[in-house]
Amino acid sequence: DAGVIQSPRHEVTEMGQEVTLRCKPISGHNSLFWYRQTMMRGLELLIYFNNNVPIDDSGMPEDRFSAKMPNASFSTLKIQPSEPRDSAVYFCASSSGQGRYTGELFFGEGSRLTVL
Amino acid sequence: GNSVTQMEGPVTLSEEAFLTINCTYTATGYPSLFWYVQYPGEGLQLLLKATKADDKGSNKGFEATYRKETTSFHLEKGSVQVSDSAVYFCALSETGSQGNLIFGKGTKLSVKP
Numbered sequence: 721d722a723g724v725i726q727s728p729r730h731e732v733t734e735m736g737q738e739v740t741l742r743c744k745p746i747s748g749h750n751s752l753f754w755y756r757q758t759m760m761r762g763l764e765l766l767i768y769f770n771n772n773v774p775i776d777d778s779g780m781p782e783d784r785f786s787a788k789m790p791n792a793s794f795s796t797l798k799i800q801p802s803e804p805r806d807s808a809v810y811f812c813a814s815s816s817g818q819g820r821y822t823g824e825l826f827f828g829e830g831s832r833l834t835v836l
Numbered sequence: 837g838n839s840v841t842q843m844e845g846p847v848t849l850s851e852e853a854f855l856t857i858n859c860t861y862t863a864t865g866y867p868s869l870f871w872y873v874q875y876p877g878e879g880l881q882l883l884l885k886a887t888k889a890d891d892k893g894s895n896k897g898f899e900a901t902y903r904k905e906t907t908s909f910h911l912e913k914g915s916v917q918v919s920d921s922a923v924y925f926c927a928l929s930e931t932g933s934q935g936n937l938i939f940g941k942g943t944k945l946s947v948k949p
Binding site for chain 1: 870872877878879880881882885925936937938939940941942
């Protein structure tokens with residue numbers, strides 16, 4: 721079975737440009753998560769969706785960041801305009817099930833973003 | 837709020853040494869606890885988990901016991917290998933959450949031959 725698929729794997733862009741990161745969760749999973757990883761701050765949850773509905777976006781840094789999940793098999797994270805401090809590895813993860821035992825998160829390989 | 841604290845790294849060990857990576861947590865209710873591992877250039881993957889007090893999670897020679905009295909979930913391995921070199925993350929899942937995890941900052945382990 722295919723795992724979580726993210727694209728692009730690497731993105732280098734200039735400050736002010738729009739960046740769009742894409743994620744395809746594992747088929748049948750009903751929760752999707754966007755995380756950001758930096759050396760300074762570690763792993764931060766940006767937003768997560770359940771059944772395509774955003775549940776908690778309190779981790780989204782500011783209005784420059786937006787995320788969508790138009791259907792169960794696709795999500796995007798957009799940064800507009802990008803800034804050098806947005807440089808990080810962005811991970812998408814998916815999971816199935818709800819309730820007290822939430823099960824395992826399956827992570828993609830990440831999108832490494834460098835903003836010059 | 838809920839949080840996870842794990843020991844600062846990096847940790848450098850010789851092959852076949854004993855490993856302990858400490859993890860403590862703060863949470864309301866009864867969280868589930870996890871250890872994830874991240875190999876270089878890859879995403880995180882689940883190493884082991886425990887869902888209630890006194891449960892022991894184990895996988896690939898690694899173990900961790902859910903200790904409610906000390907709010908801890910320390911990771912141990914009796915004999916590490918070079919291939920265990922990675923970053924290890926402790927995490928908790930909040931009671932009643934819809935799947936999101938709270939991660940510690942990660943501990944980098946380097947094992948030398």
